[in-house]
Amino acid sequence: MHFQKINLLIKKLYAFRLSAAALLMILFWACQPQVEKQKVFDITDYGAIADGMTDNAESISKAIKACQEAGGGKVIIPGDGVFVTGPFDLVSKMEFCVEGGATLLANPDTSVYQKSAFRYNPGEGMIWIGGENLTDVAITGLGVINGNGISFMGEELDDSYELLPFKVKDPRPHVLTLTNVKNLRIRDVTFRHSAYWTVHLIGCDDVVIDGITIDNSLKIRNSDGIDLDHSKNVRISNCHIKSGDDSICLKNRREFEEYGACENIVVTNCLMSSRSCALKIGSENMDTIRNVTVNNCTILASNRGIGIQNRDEGVVSDVLFSNIIIESQFFSDVWWGKSEPLYVTAYRRANINHKDASWRFPKGATEGKVGQVKNIVFRDIVCRSENGVYVSAESKDKIQNILFDGVVVNLNRSTDYEGGMYDRRPCQMEGIVKAKTSGFYIDNATDVEIRNCDIKVGDRAPLNMGQLVYRTN
Incomplete structure (x- = not known):
């Protein structure tokens, strides 16, 4: 704040006969840099419906795009509801927050999963939640990200679920596949019932995974918890992971x-x-x-x-x-x-x-x-x-x-x-x-x-x- 403006403020405050201590507190507050609040984007403001049936991929993508265009912010999956969705991608400078009470549920329709989790190798599953070449990404919240795994399985056997046959493309979705992400934080959220790998990090650098729960069916083959693939400088702590694989x-x-x-x-x-x-x-x-x-x-x-x-x-x-x-x-x-x-x-x-x-x-x-x-x-x-x-x-x-x-x-x-x-x-x-x-x-x-x-x-x-x-x- 400019010296002349501070001097004028002192004179005006003194006219109200404030104490010296009060004057100092007000001046201290006035001289602090103003921190801009994180912009928040609630997916329901973009048409998302928590009815457990509607595919909300378009609404979620709109909220993420608005966050990106604003230069970053927080995309919220609000609590108390089940939001079904097909695939979507995260962007840089965003926090993706699944609030307590909210569930993000993978669409059981295999036709919506079209992008291979392994590039030109389509025989090992597709991407559900993705993102590539990003910086400053966080996935947080006390809610649930549910891969709907059993919906993609065949008959239940004594020791496992039968894997459904396919010709070229295995349609089972991996829950989270992030490639070349720097400064990634995944905290507190719960992942459940993955049909394939749950958290797959490829070429990521500076990663913290803290306090998450992964609760997969012990009968689903390939349902890995966390896969670090060519990744560096990763800290995994305080996690509870139950997985078939x-x-x-x-x-x-x-x-x-x-x-x-x-x-x-x-x-x-x-x-x-x-x-x-x-x-x-x-x-x-x-x-x-x-x-x-x-x-x-x-x-x-x-x-x-x-x-x-x-x-x-x-x-x-x-x-x-x-x-x-x-x-x-x-x-x-x-x-x-x-x-x-x-x-x-x-x-x-x-x-x-x-x-x-x-x-x-x-x-x-x-x-x-x-x-x-x-x-x-x-x-x-x-x-x-x-x-x-x-x-x-x-x-x-x-x-x-x-x-x-x-x-x-x-x-x-x-x-x-x-x-x-x-x-x-x-x-x-x-x-x-x-x-x-x-x-x-x-x-x-x-x-x-x-x-x-x-x-x-x-x-x-x-x-x-x-x-x-x-x-x-």
């Missing part, structure tokens, strides 16, 4: 190779449960995954606890897992894993006739290679499991410098599955390997140190119990 997965898909390594990842204070692997690195890794810290987490009722599953030419290095409780158990062969609480493997990917086989190997190749897994630490981890720790590679140079320090393995049967096997799928060699159950099974690896560890066998010992520690080399 991997709860949190780090990878480098071949479709997005220009985004480089997946690196500098922190996961802390999370609760996870999965029919496959609760926290996985791989199997898709055509680049590098490095500098990963996972701390203070609990994994319950999972087929596999923590898995490093290298199946491509990329490298996994410098990873620390610490202060973790893991409960794992057997499930059917539909799900990868055989109750291994900790799992480190490096095998070439299987060359099979599959819907996405042409996207699994380098261009023009019909067979792949596998890179190294090295410098991995497991520290202060308590495992309650039907199977033991498994470390295995196709050759001794592929797994190097692995430390197990303060790991407790409690072996006890909790199901009636036979046991006596480990799961190396998907690999060119034998997938399900029959072997005696050991607390630590170390096969074809270099510099694996077991320090300050304890193996305990419960009253219901594995039926095919072998040596407590088994090494092939």
Whole structure:
């Protein structure tokens, strides 16, 4: 404020005989820069109807466009209602807020999903909520984003839902697919019932995911929780994730190779449960995954606890897992894993006739290679499991410098599955390997140190119990 104007204001205020303290408070307020309030765009102002039937994609897109044209702001899904919608895209400088009591529900009509989640590879699902090449994006609120997953499934089986057949395009929608987004924040919101991957972040940088809930059906295959794909500088904390497939997965898909390594990842204070692997690195890794810290987490009722599953030419290095409780158990062969609480493997990917086989190997190749897994630490981890720790590679140079320090393995049967096997799928060699159950099974690896560890066998010992520690080399 200009000096002359301040002087005039003082004279006028003094005429009202205000105290010196009051004058100072008023002057302090007058000299503060005025902060412009965030612009708010309520989707109901653009025609959205919370009747659980009307597709509101056009109304939501109009609200987002208005936000963009205003230079940014907050798009609100208001509480107390179910807003059905088809696909739409987020934009830069926006907060997308699903208020408490509100549900955003995916349209069950498969024909509205037309954009592939994997570019020119249409065989692995479509995009529902998308966005590409953005900055400054937030997804917040205490409401629910519901992928309506069961609507896209076939018959319910004992261990899963049947996947519906398709010719070229798998119409199942991924809930959230964001590509090349910088400064991304996802907080507090609940995601439910994804038909495919839930939160897929591709080439994103500077990401915070905090306090979210992912509650997927444990019978829906491919219903991953969070997939970090070629993404960097990511912090995941205070999340509760229940998913049929991997709860949190780090990878480098071949479709997005220009985004480089997946690196500098922190996961802390999370609760996870999965029919496959609760926290996985791989199997898709055509680049590098490095500098990963996972701390203070609990994994319950999972087929596999923590898995490093290298199946491509990329490298996994410098990873620390610490202060973790893991409960794992057997499930059917539909799900990868055989109750291994900790799992480190490096095998070439299987060359099979599959819907996405042409996207699994380098261009023009019909067979792949596998890179190294090295410098991995497991520290202060308590495992309650039907199977033991498994470390295995196709050759001794592929797994190097692995430390197990303060790991407790409690072996006890909790199901009636036979046991006596480990799961190396998907690999060119034998997938399900029959072997005696050991607390630590170390096969074809270099510099694996077991320090300050304890193996305990419960009253219901594995039926095919072998040596407590088994090494092939």
